[in-house]
Amino acid sequence: METVHSIFDFTPTHETYVTIGTFDGVHIGHQKIVKDLVKQAHDNNKKSALLTFFPHPRMVLQKEASIELINTIDERKKLLEATGLDYLIIHPFSKEFSRLTALDFVRDILVNQLNVSKLIIGYDHHFGKNREGNIEQLTEYSHIYNFEVQEIPAQDIDTVAVSSTKIRRALKEGALKTANNYLGYHFTIKGKVVDGKKIGHTIGFPTANIEVKEDYKLIPKAGVYVVKSSIDSKTFYGMMNIGNRPTLNGSHQTIEVNYFDFSEDLYNQTIEIELLYFLREEEKFNSLEALADQLKRDKLASLEFINNNM
Structure with missing residues (x-):
């Protein structure tokens, strides 16, 4: 897969089959759409291309809004690469770009820049200035500019299995099994190991303190998770x-990992953590001894899950 960081740097050697969207989560519904795009393109001697935007349009147009995404842009790129896609075009979204009319977008971007032969798009897709363009206009323009439009029907978009919104909600509610099933892979958190207060060392559970640099990355519900x-x-x-460490009167959220049978120094390393199972809610204990006792029980429960499921 070739990644291009601007529409205007894209110089296709073939006609393209294109789809457009955020594809946050690259969940099982997204995977189905992209793999179908890839197959159709290759069957017809075309190239497959996915156009997405970063920053997310809401980050630019609604700066006051708090946006949380399942994937960072790097995670999304890695997941899309596994689909066999020929081109991933990540265009930097801007207010200027948002002012393109629907006609300008079709003529200048899809036709002249992407060399589109077929556009595979959701039934509810809107585009262009003030989201004025819709599937009906795309179909009209396709006759003028000689490309085909394939509409992804409502039943493929609206089912639970293909809803990024429902995955985000599941993660926020601690329904990790549901979220992972919808994603088709384990939800991950990636971050740099930074200095902590090293309280874990004193009670026999040393932790790596994780700092996630992307402030838009969704952090799941506070609590204890089995990870790898x-x-x-x-x-x-x-x-x-994940939580505020209430036993220690913490005031801000931290992410701390205790690895079993591991004693190396991870400081300053960047690590990726797969979340396998939501073990319990975060609790406040009366003492460090009580916390240590609970962590021993958590470890036993974690090992039982790992032995039975991994």
């Missing part, structure tokens, strides 16, 4: 706490 990571090409399991 690949470190130096080896798989390590552990448990992760």
Whole structure:
């Protein structure tokens, strides 16, 4: 897969089959759409291309809005690469770009820049200035500019299995199993290991404190999770706490991972954490001893889950 960071840097050698969207989560519904796009393109000697935008349009047009996405742009790129896509075009969204009329978008972007032969798009897709363009206009323009439009029907868009919104809600509610089933893979958090207060060392559960640099990355419900990571090409399991550390009177959210059977220094390394199972809610304990006792029970429960499921 070739990644292009602006529509205007894209110089296709073939006609393209194109789809457009945020594709946040690249969940099982998205995967089905993209793989169908890839198959159709290759069957007809065309190239498959997915056009997405970053920053997310709402980050630009509604700066006061708090936006949380399932994937960072790098995570989305990695997931899309696995679909066999020929081109991923990540265009920098701007207010200027948002002012393109529907006609300008079709003529200048889809036809002249992307060399579109077929556009595969959702039935409710809107585009152009003030979202004035819709599937009916696309169909009209397709006759003028000689490309085909394939509409993704409502039943493929609106089912639970293909809803990014419902996945975000599940993650926020601690329904990790549901979210992972809809995604078709384990939800991940990626971040840099930074200095912490090292309280975990004193009670026998040293943790790696994770700092996620992307402020738009969705962080799931506070609580304790069973997790795994690949470190130096080896798989390590552990448990992760997301929360404010109420036992220590914490005032801000932290992400801390305790890996089992692991003693290396991870400071300053960037690690990716797969969330496997939501173990319990975050709790406040009366003492560090009570917290340590609970962590021992958490470890046993985590190992039981790992032994039975992994």
